[in-house]
Structures are given as structure tokens and as C-alpha cells.
Amino acid sequence: MKKEVVLLIGAGQIGMAIARRVGYGKKIVVGDKKFENAKMIAETMNCAGFDVEPMEMDLSSRESILQLIDTAIRYGEIKMLINAAGVSPSQAPVEAILQVDLYGTAVLLEEVGKVIAKGGVGVTISSQSGHRMKQLTPQEDEQLALTPTEELLGLYILQPENIKDTLHAYQMAKRCNEKRVMAEAVKWGERGARLNSISPGIIVTPLAMDEFNGPRGDFYKNMFAKCPAGRPGTADEVANVAELLMSPAGAFITGADFLIDGGATASYFYGALKPVRVAPFAHAIQDGNQ
Numbered sequence: 621m622k623k624e625v626v627l628l629i630g631a632g633q634i635g636m637a638i639a640r641r642v643g644y645g646k647k648i649v650v651g652d653k654k655f656e657n658a659k660m661i662a663e664t665m666n667c668a669g670f671d672v673e674p675m676e677m678d679l680s681s682r683e684s685i686l687q688l689i690d691t692a693i694r695y696g697e698i699k700m701l702i703n704a705a706g707v708s709p710s711q712a713p714v715e716a717i718l719q720v721d722l723y724g725t726a727v728l729l730e731e732v733g734k735v736i737a738k739g740g741v742g743v744t745i746s747s748q749s750g751h752r753m754k755q756l757t758p759q760e761d762e763q764l765a766l767t768p769t770e771e772l773l774g775l776y777i778l779q780p781e782n783i784k785d786t787l788h789a790y791q792m793a794k795r796c797n798e799k800r801v802m803a804e805a806v807k808w809g810e811r812g813a814r815l816n817s818i819s820p821g822i823i824v825t826p827l828a829m830d831e832f833n834g835p836r837g838d839f840y841k842n843m844f845a846k847c848p849a850g851r852p853g854t855a856d857e858v859a860n861v862a863e864l865l866m867s868p869a870g871a872f873i874t875g876a877d878f879l880i881d882g883g884a885t886a887s888y889f890y891g892a893l894k895p896v897r898v899a900p901f902a903h904a905i906q907d908g909n910q
């Protein structure tokens with residue numbers, strides 16, 4: 621029997637939390653580069669009454685994305701997309717971050733946008749990091765939004781000499797996610813479907829643990845201690861936002877990005893987390909965050 625399908629990319633904590641809110645009664649196809657992660661989440665959720673099929677897939681490969689979509693549509697129409705796969709600045713080199721978080725996400729939104737069912741809805745997880753980096757020019761933002769996917773990594777602003785480190789690569793990837801969502805939401809709208817992104821701050825997951833234990837660990841711990849919420853967030857709190865966006869209550873919301881960071885970005889600009897700038901508009905500061 622055909623069912624409505626939820627495509628979940630990234631078998632991590634944020635992805636699972638969202639799938640548990642929106643996936644009951646549907647077929648959930650979960651793809652992850654680490655098959656053991658997909659399998660573990662499938663087992664956990666199947667024990668709780670969900671219907672989950674795990675698959676190995678690589679977000680950085682168009683072929684792998686197409687294979688996942690092909691498998692998913694055998695179960696029924698794709699009604700929901702949750703993209704919660706990604707690598708953080710302490711987990712991968714610049715090239716891998718751009719290939720997975722930037723290019724892979726752009727291809728996924730494009731390919732799912734060709735098959736998403738009428739009334740369908742998608743969310744992709746970006747990051748507050750895209751909100752904290754220096755402003756890009758309107759032309760650069762437009763390039764990130766509209767450049768054909770196969771030409772994206774050839775953009776001047778993404779060349780190795782213009783990316784100073786893994787954190788900068790991650791910030792560019794997450795800025796690109798928000799811009800792609802705006803551009804793709806227009807196309808998804810032509811199919812009667814909606815698409816949004818969520819930009820979390822520090823959320824306790826294995827990815828965040830790698831950052832806490834990485835070279836910027838103290839910076840992250842200081843960030844959540846001094847942000848208005850005074851703590852890191854949880855995957856379930858991200859799922860609260862996703863549930864709204866993916867439900868009929870969110871029917872008027874598309875092409876938008878939602879910041880959920882305990883106020884860290886507000887504090888970064890106007891509060892205790894404001895960095896000491898060495899010169900007006902200088903960016904030679906530790907301005908990172910996932």
C-alpha cells in the first residue's frame with residue numbers, strides 16, 4: 621500500500637526529533653553517510669510505532685541523492701523533506717564542508733523540488749553561523765541563491781584563496797542554505813509546496829560535542845553561558861519550530877529562515893557576546909559559531 625513519504629537526510633539528533641513530530645503514519649526514508657546512524661534511528665523509531673527505512677547515502681553526491689529519491693518514491697509521493705545532514709567546522713576540511721553543506725544541500729533542494737507532492741513541505745537545517753558572519757554584497761547573495769548547482773563551487777567567493785578556514789567555509793555554506801531556500805521556495809510554490817530553513821544556535825548533539833571538544837570549545841561554552849537563555853538548546857526545541865513550519869498552521873510561511881539560538885546572535889551584536897572589534901567593520905575577530 622502506498623503511503624505519504626517523509627525524506628529524512630541526516631540520521632542525527634535534530635533530524636530524528638523533527639521526524640518524530642511530523643512522521644507518524646507516513647513512510648520515513650532516512651539516508652545517512654554512516655549507515656549505522658540511519659539504522660540506529662530506524663530501530664529506535666520503529667520500536668516507537670513509526671515506519672522507517674534506513675539507507676546509506678551521501679549528500680555531497682547528486683547520484684546518491686537521486687538514488688535516495690528513486691527509492692523513496694516507490695513507497696509513495698514525497699510529502700515532506702527534512703534535511704538535517706551536515707558536517708561542522710571541527711569535523712571536516714574546507715572542501716568537504718563546501719561539498720556537503722553547501723553544494724549537497726543545494727542539489728537536494730533542487731532535486732526534491734522536482735518531485736515534491738502538492739501540499740508538500742520541506743525544512744533544511746542551516747545555522748546561526750550564517751547570521752553572524754559579515755554581510756555579503758547583494759550581488760554575492762544573489763550568486764549564492766541563483767547560480768546553477770553545478771557551477772556553485774566555481775564561484776569566486778568560494779575559491780580556496782577566499783575561504784580563510786573551516787569556520788568560514790561553514791558560514792558561507794549556511795548563508796548559501798538560506799539563500800537557496802528563498803530561491804527554491806519560489807519553484808516549490810509553483811508545485812503548491814513550501815520550503816523553509818531553521819538556523820539553530822548551539823544544540824546538544826554529537827556534532828556540537830565535536831565542537832565543544834575542538835579548537836573553539838571554550839568559545840562555544842562561553843557563548844551559551846552568556847547568551848540570554850544561558851544554556852544550549854535541545855533538538856526537541858528545534859523540532860518545536862519545525863513542527864509549526866511543517867503543519868497547516870505554517871501554511872503562510874515559505875522561503876523564510878528561523879533563528880533559534882537562545883538569543884546568542886542578539887547578544888553577539890548588542891550584548892555581552894559582542895566581540896572587541898579592532899577596527900570599524902574589521903572581521904579579524906573570532907566571530908564563529910555553528
Ligand SMILES: NC(=O)c1ccc[n+]([C@@H]2O[C@H](COP(=O)([O-])OP(=O)(O)OC[C@H]3O[C@@H](n4cnc5c(N)ncnc54)[C@H](O)[C@@H]3O)[C@@H](O)[C@H]2O)c1
Pocket residue numbers: 629630631632633634635651652653654657677678679680704705706707708720745746747748819820821822823824825826827828910
Ligand atoms: N548541533 C548544533 O549545535 C547545530 C547548530 C547549528 C546548525 N546545526 C546543523 O544541524 C544539522 C544537523 O546536525 P546535528 O547537530 O543534528 O548533528 P548530528 O551529528 O546528530 O547529525 C548529523 C548527521 O549528518 C550525517 N552526515 C554527515 N555528512 C553526511 C553526508 N555527506 N551525507 C549524509 N549524511 C551525512 C552524519 O553522519 C550525522 O548522522 C547540520 O546541518 C548542522 O550543521 C547544528
